[in-house]
Amino acid sequence: MSEKFFEFLEEKLRRLKEQNLYRSLKDVNSRDGMEITINGKKYINFSSNDYLGLSQHPLVKEAAMQAIKIFGCGGGASRLLAGGTVLNKELEKLLAQLKGTESSIVLNSGYTANTSLIPVLAEEEDIIFSDELNHASIIDGIRLSKAKKIIYKHADIDDLSQKIKETSCKGKKIVITDTVFSMDGDIAPLKELYEICKFEDAILYIDDAHGTGVLGQGQGAWKHFNLPQENFVVQMGTLSKSVGCFGAFVCGTNSLIDWFINSARGFIFSTALPPSVIASAIASIKIIIEDKTLIDTLWHNTEKVIEAIKILGLKTTNTQTPIIPLLFESIEDAMNASKIFNSLGIYAPVIRPPTVKIPRIRITISAAHTHENIERLIEAFNLLCQQPRRA
Ligand code: PMP
8 A cells, every 4th residue: 555655656746847846955055145055056046035134144143142152042842831031022022013013922933823823813603805815824724724715816905895795704704915925026905905804894814924124114014004003903924034034923912912822723832933043033123123224225126126127028927025026938938047047146946836827937136135136137137038938
């Protein structure tokens, strides 16, 4: 029986390779700013979500090293035992301040957050309305909940309004959306979503993984739209992208956060993040709050790249952020383009189905990219345009 299973696995892997859908791991030898060495070859990294370059910031690194000296490496136990430290409380206070909420709690990753919080936010009689392009961790969180799920068309307020109005529900209605869509780079219509949720007495759960540190002068998507704080808004985000560290958080009212602490399985049954990670996140968020130059540089770089794409007529999405995808007709076209980029020392890998419907090179911009890095990327766009099969 097991023999057959392994034959079946090999057959499946062989088919993935045939269809250019096989994924493999990369051996990164070193990272220095946005310079990355993979299998001994140097590239400029255009695939990182380290939007502000904070993972490499001297103060952020120093904070981690100090925490290791004081507390050691691992958390050793879950938060509800003695896995957390005073640093966790400090970070949670900062996050609540950043997002303007009463309270916050840190979780071990964005994936853990969505798959742990959504199942305890939604109850059996509830209905979740979910944008069709929401992140996989939201989709899995909804699957783990006992609530009914209704998918609305991507960022389509009319579709959501109609679906929410015509659906009767014994429990509560919950709308869930990415703020910045991770593969398309567009921003959710949060103002309209807020108004619908207020009118319909629904909960709005936002995943601000790619908005935190990027939008609203670093405070995130809610601030970007200048929306008021309301009890019915749950703000989740990650520490793994512009914060440059690891982990996630959720911000909301005292009772909501207390409920998550007492019910979210990914919080209760998992070891707390290492103190060094928490310390580096604190240092990072302080920089985001106090120093706006990194955010300004990020947007300057982003605007230059979006402008170049428009001038050259390359195909992209309705991106409004540092996530800038180049779209291709086929996986082969995307892979050829990625090779052209590689030949110029640019690392920007292909994202293919089933992660996305349309194959793409997902370029991400950082404040840590130098003027020369951005010029090299634009040179690669030009080279791409000269190819016979182009985007
Ligand atoms: N939500 C969104 C929108 C994401 O893009 C990601 C990661 N790509 C996650 C959640 C998961 O976050 P993490 O990597 O911290 O698990």
